[in-house]
Every structure is written in structure tokens, then in C-alpha cells.
Amino acid sequence: MEDIDQVSKLFNACAPLRKAESIYFFWTVMMDFSGLAQSDLPELGWPVQTTCGNLRNASASALDAFVAEYKRLSGDSCSDFKEASMIEGMSKLGVEENNDGGRSWWYQTCTEFGYYQVSYPGTSPFFPQTTIPVDYIESFCKKTFGITFDDAAIRRTNAFYGGFDLNATKVIVTQGRLDPWHRLGITESRPGVEAVMYDSAHCSPLHAASPNDPQSLKDARVKVGAFIQGLLSEAETIVV
Numbered sequence: 001m002e003d004i005d006q007v008s009k010l011f012n013a014c015a016p017l018r019k020a021e022s023i024y025f026f027w028t029v030m031m032d033f034s035g036l037a038q039s040d041l042p043e044l045g046w047p048v049q050t051t052c053g054n055l056r057n058a059s060a061s062a063l064d065a066f067v068a069e070y071k072r073l074s075g076d077s078c079s080d081f082k083e084a085s086m087i088e089g090m091s092k093l094g095v096e097e098n099n100d101g102g103r104s105w106w107y108q109t110c111t112e113f114g115y116y117q118v119s120y121p122g123t124s125p126f127f128p129q130t131t132i133p134v135d136y137i138e139s140f141c142k143k144t145f146g147i148t149f150d151d152a153a154i155r156r157t158n159a160f161y162g163g164f165d166l167n168a169t170k171v172i173v174t175q176g177r178l179d180p181w182h183r184l185g186i187t188e189s190r191p192g193v194e195a196v197m198y199d200s201a202h203c204s205p206l207h208a209a210s211p212n213d214p215q216s217l218k219d220a221r222v223k224v225g226a227f228i229q230g231l232l233s234e235a236e237t238i239v240v
Contacts, residue, residue: 010067014078023132024083026119030126032073034117037180040201042212048178083140090144103144110141112157114149115181166193172227174220176200194227196220 007025008017017025033051040048051069058065080086090103098104109115116137121129138148162168169192175182179202189195198204198220200213205220 010063011081012071012078014080015082017081021082023130023136024086025081026127026130027117027132027137028079028081029070030119030124030132031117032070033126034180036073037178038201040178041204041207041210042200042214042217043207043210046212087140087143090140106140107145110138110145110147110149111153112160114153168192170231172196172224174198174202174205174224176202176204177216194223196223 004017004019004022007013008015011025011029013025036047036051040046051073054069054072055065058068060068089097090106092098092103116134117132118134118137119127119130119132121131124130141148157163164186166186171192172194173186174196175185175187175198177197177199179200181202182197186193186195187197196205198214198216200217204217205224209218209221
């Protein structure tokens with residue numbers, strides 16, 4: 001059995017892998033693990049810690065432990081490692097066909113943010129010698145929407161959202177220290193803009209409270225609540 005056939009079997013591929021599709025295979029597996037960092041929330045039981053613990057404490061070989069954890073994260077069904085399937089799914093316009101927000105997020109990524117998860121040799125803990133370049137991920141945008149993220153999009157996005165030089169007042173921004181994207185946001189308060197940091201992934205202050213919440217997250221919710229209440233009180237005063 002060739003190596004690629006063994007990989008197909010190991011990772012429970014829905015269809016036999018082809019060498020020409022290997023880069024999409026690597027990206028799909030990488031995304032299942034890297035996505036944990038974006039959902040490292042207390043109400044989910046700190047999934048990064050869970051996965052790291054499973055890998056660290058596994059009695060099997062490193063490869064078998066990695067494959068077992070991938071299967072746990074990806075679910076019981078087989079894995080579709082075909083790029084064409086992903087592009088076809090994202091290209092569907094029906095609400096019921098895209099009710100997970102995937103197409104919306106990709107459109108925003110392709111037109112506003114360019115937040116691509118890529119990998120270059122020596123930079124990734126998943127496949128150290130594998131290259132998943134920006135232009136490959138950008139091709140998803142071209143194939144799905146007929147557009148790619150460019151310098152004009154960067155200027156447009158920073159003009160619309162304010163970038164690091166946000167010129168605004170009565171604004172509060174929250175950033176999770178465990179969120180891989182927090183370095184792209186405002187992390188220090190300034191006149192008119194209050195920055196609130198907490199020890200979790202993004203969006204946590206807007207999630208329901210959990211018994212596992214760190215104190216910094218509890219404090220963040222209090223600050224956000226007080227900020228909103230202040231705005232409402234001010235609005236009531238203006239109306240009256």
C-alpha cells in the first residue's frame with residue numbers, strides 16, 4: 001500500500017487521497033486543530049487544554065495519538081479532503097445551505113480582513129515541512145467570489161473600522177489574551193476608547209457565564225455591562 005493510501009485510511013478520508021490534493025489535506029487537518037485556539041472558552045471546558053492533555057498523556061505513538069485526536073475533533077463521519085467540495089459548498093447561496101455562517105465569514109475574510117491561516121516550513125507544529133502559502137488560500141476567494149484580498153481592501157478596511165488609530169469616543173473593545181487575533185486589535189485604553197483584556201478566546205464577554213470563568217473574564221463582563229448601561233442612561237437623559 002502506498003503512503004498516500006495509508007494516510008487516507010488513517011484519517012478516514014471519504015474518498016482516496018490524491019497527491020495533487022495533498023495541500024488541501026494538510027490545511028484541513030491543520031484548521032481542525034488551529035480552530036481550537038479561537039474557541040478556547042471556559043464554557044467549552046478549555047478545549048486547547050483538553051487536546052494538549054490527550055496528546056501528552058496518550059500511550060500510543062505520536063502519530064496514532066495525533067490521528068485519534070483529529071478524529072475526535074472532526075467527528076464520527078468520514079473527512080472530505082477535496083478542495084472542490086469546499087468550494088462547491090461555499091458557492092451555494094441558500095440560507096439553509098449556509099446556515100453555519102461559513103460563507104459569510106469567508107466573504108468578510110476575502111473582502112475586508114484577509115485573515116488566512118497559512119504555513120511555511122519551520123513555522124508550524126503540525127506539518128513542519130509543508131508549505132500552505134497565502135496565494136493558495138486566496139485562490140478560495142477567487143474560485144468562490146471571483147475576488148481576492150488586496151492593498152485596496154486593506155486601505156478600505158482600515159478607513160472603515162479605524163485600524164489601530166481609531167479616532168472615536170464612547171467605544172469599548174474587548175480582547176482575549178488567549179485569542180490568536182488579539183494582536184491585530186486595540187489592547188490598551190486611550191481617550192474615548194476603553195480596551196478590556198481577559199484570559200480567554202474571543203467573544204467570551206458576550207457569552208453566558210460559566211463556573212470555569214477566570215476572574216479577568218468576570219471583570220470584563222462587568223465593565224462591558226457598565227459601559228452599555230452608561231450609554232443607555234446618557235441616551236435617556238438626552239431624550240428627556
